Amino acid sequence: MIFREIKRLRLLPKSLKLSLAVFGTGIASGLVGIFCHYLLEFIQVLAFGEDKGDLLLQFQSVSAFRRFLVLLIVGFLASLFWYFLQRRVSLLSISKAKQLVGKRSPNFLGQSLHALVQVAIVAAGASIGKEGAPRELGALFGGSLSKGLRLDISDRQLLIAGGAGAGLASVYQVPFASALFVLETLGVSWKLKNIVIILVTTYVSAYCARPIVGGQALYLVDKVTIDSSSFMQAIILTVFVTPLAMMFGYLTKKASGHRITDKKILWTLPFAFMILGGLSAYLPIFMGNGQVLAQWLFSGNSSAYLPVILIIKCLLVCLLLRSGAYGGTLTPSFTLGVGAGYLITGLFGNFGLSLSPNLGMLLGATIFLGTTLNAPLTGISLVVGFTGTGGVIVLPLLLASLLSRIINNKWKEKV
Known part of the structure; x- marks a missing residue:
């Protein structure tokens, strides 16, 4: 039938x-x-x-x-x-x-x-x-x-x-x-x-x-407003975040390209999870695809050890992929971008620049996603869709994405 x-x-x-x-x-x-x-x-x-x-x-x-x-x-x-x-x-x-x-x-x-x-x-x-x-x-x-x-x-x-x-x-x-x-x-x-x-x-x-x-935004973000300094912030973050995104993209591609699939996976993957488990036993923020860490930052939390947390998160993603696990890098990229944007915005704030931390996180995520996915328009759209933001906020995101794309292309020409 x-x-x-x-x-x-x-x-x-x-x-x-x-x-x-x-x-x-x-x-x-x-x-x-x-x-x-x-x-x-x-x-x-x-x-x-x-x-x-x-x-x-x-x-x-x-x-x-x-x-x-x-x-x-x-x-x-x-x-x-x-x-x-x-x-x-x-x-x-x-x-x-x-x-x-x-x-x-x-x-x-x-x-x-x-x-x-x-x-x-x-x-x-x-x-x-x-x-x-x-x-x-x-x-x-x-x-x-x-x-x-x-x-x-x-x-x-x-x-x-x-x-x-x-x-x-x-x-x-x-x-x-x-x-x-x-x-x-x-x-x-x-x-x-x-x-x-x-x-x-x-x-x-x-x-x-x-x-x-459910159709609600994945992340809860306080209202973001922009002014003339927002475009300067987009330029600053693009210069500093783009190389970090390129490095993460390179490392994850290397890890996935050399993923262990033979008998060694029987010990390498459990060992990688044991390392993750040991870290997560004390800091559960390392657990999951990065969603908890991103929301933690969007909720106004921070730590003096945030740079170390982000580096470890990056290395854990690469370790799991290299050890034999399969999975995506979209949410980890988003999270690392949020963290990088927050850190660099705070760093320049110490020099007297009045910059928006929330906008910095959105810009960082846009740059990271656009770079790691090699898809600048997708990066902007994902950040807007994930956070429920929009309107004129898109303008500095567009600027950051465009400049990041130029930096990426210039680097590829040299390599």
């Missing part, structure tokens, strides 16, 4: 099949976002007890030993999972899956489990991003639906990319930023047809997931 219906769908006009694939990918990616949301909450409650409404409070509500033990167990289980999975399944990145359309398809079950384990380890406190999982699952559904409907190779590649953006949109509720992410990072040309398809998939996905995931 099902196979007969699939055959009938294949006989439909090309435009109708494409429309079905686009809306189907959006809906499937929305369901992915909902599932990832529930999986994240379930594991956090299982590991750290009842939801306190604040993730940092939830981490702090359990003993230091429990935080250490949770991370140690998760590291051990994750190492076993990825060791045996990679012996049987060749994991494909989204870009690789696009390149191989028509030649080779991803292993649906293996890739799905691979993505879900990424969500699980972040829920348990791993210091890497969770956004890689919904992107991979969205791309997987987009590729499978378009293949089942026998669309052209180019359309199948477009649906894989659109599915990746839709997965990101569903989890973070940033459909416009997710569409820009696809256009800037996944090799999709800026044609009207492509733009429309990507926007439809990301907005359908976001609206499907919104009743469960």
Whole structure:
């Protein structure tokens, strides 16, 4: 019965099949976002007890030993999972899956489990991003639906990319930023047809997931106002934050490019989680993808040891990736940018410059995301979407993003 219906769908006009694939990918990616949301909450409650409404409070509500033990167990289980999975399944990145359309398809079950384990380890406190999982699952559904409907190779590649953006949109509720992410990072040309398809998939996905995931801003930020000094602040921060973002991007790419996948993962990954667990036992702010640290700073908190905290956070991300873990760097980049922006704004404030700490954090995050993603427009849109800011605040963010892009390009020319 099902196979007969699939055959009938294949006989439909090309435009109708494409429309079905686009809306189907959006809906499937929305369901992915909902599932990832529930999986994240379930594991956090299982590991750290009842939801306190604040993730940092939830981490702090359990003993230091429990935080250490949770991370140690998760590291051990994750190492076993990825060791045996990679012996049987060749994991494909989204870009690789696009390149191989028509030649080779991803292993649906293996890739799905691979993505879900990424969500699980972040829920348990791993210091890497969770956004890689919904992107991979969205791309997987987009590729499978378009293949089942026998669309052209180019359309199948477009649906894989659109599915990746839709997965990101569903989890973070940033459909416009997710569409820009696809256009800037996944090799999709800026044609009207492509733009429309990507926007439809990301907005359908976001609206499907919104009743469960929620449409509120991810971070609570006090109102930010700008004046003439805001543009000077954008220039200053760009000069100082861009090299830091470039360094973080370089380190994470190196770590991911030399990720351990052989037998050594059975001890390297548990060891990395043991280090994270030991640090988190005393400072739970190291736990998770960086969301708790960013919100802690946005809430007006600080520490004399903040530079050390940020350096350790950066090294933990690289350590986990190098030791065999998989995950994203989007939220860690955002967090490190927030911290760098806050520190440099404070530093220049000591020299008598009256600069806004909140604007400094937004500028730092914009520069970091634009640099590490190599997508300046996406960086601006993500910061606006994550924090619920907008209006004229975008102007200094645009200036910082543009100047950061120029610095990046000049550096690449020299290298």
